[in-house]
Amino acid sequence: MNRLTSFKKFLSFICAAAISLGIASGSASFENAGAEEVYDAQTDYELNPDNYTLYDEGTTADGTQQTDENGEQTTDGEQSDDSIAEDDESAAYGADLAIYAEQLQKISEKQKEINEKLDAANEDIKKEEEKQKLIMDKIEAVNDELDVLNTYMTMLEMKIATNERDLENKQEEITSSIADFKKRLRAMYIAGSDSYTDMVLQADDFYDVLMRLELIKRVAKHDDSMIDKLVKMKEEYEALEEELDSQKKEYETQEEQYNKQRQELTDLYASSKKAQAQLEAETKQLQKQNDAYDNERLSFEGSLGDVLKSTGTGGTARDNEILASMMLANDVLDELHKQYREKIRNKESIDEYEPDYYFEWPLPGNYNITYGVGPRWGSYHNGLDIMGNHGDPVHACESGVVIRTNTTCTHDYGKSESCGCGGGYGNFIIIDHGNGFITLYGHLSALDVTVGDRVKSGDIIGRMGSTGHSTGDHLHLEIRYNGYVLNPAYYVNVR
Numbered sequence: 001m002n003r004l005t006s007f008k009k010f011l012s013f014i015c016a017a018a019i020s021l022g023i024a025s026g027s028a029s030f031e032n033a034g035a036e037e038v039y040d041a042q043t044d045y046e047l048n049p050d051n052y053t054l055y056d057e058g059t060t061a062d063g064t065q066q067t068d069e070n071g072e073q074t075t076d077g078e079q080s081d082d083s084i085a086e087d088d089e090s091a092a093y094g095a096d097l098a099i100y101a102e103q104l105q106k107i108s109e110k111q112k113e114i115n116e117k118l119d120a121a122n123e124d125i126k127k128e129e130e131k132q133k134l135i136m137d138k139i140e141a142v143n144d145e146l147d148v149l150n151t152y153m154t155m156l157e158m159k160i161a162t163n164e165r166d167l168e169n170k171q172e173e174i175t176s177s178i179a180d181f182k183k184r185l186r187a188m189y190i191a192g193s194d195s196y197t198d199m200v201l202q203a204d205d206f207y208d209v210l211m212r213l214e215l216i217k218r219v220a221k222h223d224d225s226m227i228d229k230l231v232k233m234k235e236e237y238e239a240l241e242e243e244l245d246s247q248k249k250e251y252e253t254q255e256e257q258y259n260k261q262r263q264e265l266t267d268l269y270a271s272s273k274k275a276q277a278q279l280e281a282e283t284k285q286l287q288k289q290n291d292a293y294d295n296e297r298l299s300f301e302g303s304l305g306d307v308l309k310s311t312g313t314g315g316t317a318r319d320n321e322i323l324a325s326m327m328l329a330n331d332v333l334d335e336l337h338k339q340y341r342e343k344i345r346n347k348e349s350i351d352e353y354e355p356d357y358y359f360e361w362p363l364p365g366n367y368n369i370t371y372g373v374g375p376r377w378g379s380y381h382n383g384l385d386i387m388g389n390h391g392d393p394v395h396a397c398e399s400g401v402v403i404r405t406n407t408t409c410t411h412d413y414g415k416s417e418s419c420g421c422g423g424g425y426g427n428f429i430i431i432d433h434g435n436g437f438i439t440l441y442g443h444l445s446a447l448d449v450t451v452g453d454r455v456k457s458g459d460i461i462g463r464m465g466s467t468g469h470s471t472g473d474h475l476h477l478e479i480r481y482n483g484y485v486l487n488p489a490y491y492v493n494v495r
Contacts, residue, residue: 135268135271138268139265139268139269142261142264142265142268143265145261146258146261146262146265147370147371149254149257149258149261150258150371150372151368151369151370151371151372152254153251153254153255153258154369154372154384154489155367155369155494156247156250156251156254157251157372157487157489157490158489158490158492158494159247159494160244160247160248160251161489161490161491161492162492162493162494162495163240163243163244163247164244165358165493166240167237167240167241167244168337170233170236170237170240171237172341173233174230174233174234174237176345177229177230177233178230307403307404307430307432307438307483308440308480308483309480309482309483309484318380319374321484321485322373322484322485322486322487325481325482325484325485325486326481326486326487326490328481328482329436329437329481329486332435332436332481333357333491336357336435337356337357337358340356340357352399352456353399353400353454353455353456354399355398355399355400355433355434355437355457356398356457357398357433357435357437358398358493359397359398359439359479359488359491359492359493360395360397360398360457360458360492360493361395361397361492361493361494361495362386362394362395362396362397362441362475362477362492363386363388363392363394363395363464363475364395366386366387366388366392367386367494368386368387368388369384369385369386369387370385370386370387370474371384371385372384372385372487372489373485373487373488373489382478382485383440383442383476383477383478383479383485383488384476384477384478384488384489384492385474385475385476386474386475386477387472387473387474388464388473388474388475389464389473390445390463390464390465390466390473391445391446391463391464391465392463392464392475393460393462393463393464394441394444394460394461394462394463394464394475395458395459395460395461396431396439396455396456396457396458396459396461397431397439397457397477397479397492398431398433398437398439398457399433399454399455399456399457400431400432400433400434400438400439400454400455401431401432401452401453401454401455402429402430402431402432402449402450402451402452402453402454402455402461403430403431403432403438403451404428404429404430404451405427405428405429405430405447405449405450405451406421406422406425406426406427406428407427407447408421408422408427409421409422409426409427409467409468410467411426411467411468412426412445412465412466412467413466414466414470414471414472414473415466415469415470415471416471417469418468418469419467419468419469421467421468422442422467422468423468424442424468424469425440425442425443425467425468425469425476426442426443426444426465426466426467426468426469426470427442427443427444427445427446427447427462427465427467427468428440428441428442428443428444428468429441429444429447429449429461429462431455431461436481436482437479437480437481438479438480438483439477439478439479439480440476440477440478440480441461441462441475441476441477442468442475442476442477442478443464443465443466443467443468443470443473443474443475443476444462444463444464444465444467444475445462445463445464445465445466445467446462446463446465447461447462447463448460448461448462448463449461449462477492479491479492
């Protein structure tokens with residue numbers, strides 16, 4: 001600043017000297033110039049005052065004398081050095097401050113505008129970040145709800161299927177009991193209404209009378225018992241029907257909620273770029289893992305082609321395939337159930353290892369299902385996943401013969417990828433129940449049976465673990481017909 005001021009003072013001095021010399025040398029011509037030139041000079045000053053800002057306040061534009069601060073007269077541009085310096089410095093500082101003040105004002109206004117926009121942007125960014133976080137939280141919550149709904153619906157499916165079988169058995173029992181009661185009524189009709197009296201009168205002695213009366217009493221009691229049993233079965237049947245109707249309505253409600261939440265999840269992903277990016281990244285990673293898993297599973301099923309059929313991959317196609325397999329299996333099961341009931345009715349001898357084809361729950365008292373049959377994580381899940389504790393006993397669902405096992409997997413812990421053991425099943429057991437039906441128990445930590453062992457329904461065959469492609473301790477249960485996947489939820493009984 002000091003160097004700039006000094007330079008301006010020097011420039012002012014040079015300009016003043018030049019003007020003074022010009023006035024002195026041109027005084028004669030100035031006198032002969034006439035009024036017009038004087039007028040022009042005055043007009044120039046009035047029109048362009050900025051050109052004369054270098055003159056000191058004590059000197060006019062035409063160089064006339066003025067009185068200095070001591071009352072002395074000055075002549076044609078003459079002033080004291082101190083006066084010139086002070087006035088020039090004041091003028092220079094005044095001009096500079098005005099310029100800077102104006103520039104600072106503009107910058108300040110611009111900064112204020114930028115700050116306002118920045119604040120607004122920061123607020124928008126903050127809101128967007130909060131929105132994205134809320135969307136991600138919502139996605140997580142919806143996924144959690146879908147998992148619970150899936151488990152709940154699977155449980156309802158199992159209960160509905162169990163009650164339908166119980167209802168069918170109850171109907172068969174009622175039909176059989178009614179048939180027996182009809183035979184009894186027919187016998188009583190043929191014997192006549194006074195048959196009881198005839199039986200007493202035909203007695204030979206008092207002892208015979210007592211025996212006949214006891215017999216009549218027991219026959220009457222049996223008749224009453226048959227009637228009471230029929231009434232009780234009718235009440236049980238109606239209660240089962242009512243419970244079944246209630247469960248079906250509940251299932252429809254939960255299915256509607258499930259579909260609604262799935263649509264909401266789709267909308268949430270569509271509304272968030274961050275969620276879309278995360279979903280795409282997860283999908284790519286899962287697809288990579290699932291491709292490896294599917295190849296491993298298909299290879300494994302191919303190696304056990306006499307037991308497990310290769311069912312390929314895909315969503316709707318797999319659903320349709322399983323549905324078709326279940327329709328075939330259901331026809332066979334209906335016939336097998338009929339034959340078994342016929343044996344009981346005819347009081348035939350039944351081997352303790354003979355299956356009745358009513359599959360029992362493999363983990364009594366534990367019904368914590370984490371996933372069922374269907375699409376999962378870009379792949380397809382072939383069975384029921386039932387959570388529990390490491391080492392929990394696993395029971396055979398049905399009587400049969402152990403035909404395949406694997407005990408080589410030592411990777412008994414949760415993992416995000418398959419360790420490659422047992423085609424992803426880790427340590428497993430496969431039991432053949434005859435007539436095309438098998439059950440598979442996967443991810444076991446230990447086995448209590450070996451190939452060739454005969455087991456009864458309910459026998460302990462192994463222990464729960466996390467071997468193979470398993471994220472944590474659970475049992476993977478499959479039921480297959482002629483090697484093809486069925487949905488166990490429609491076949492296992494839960495009480």
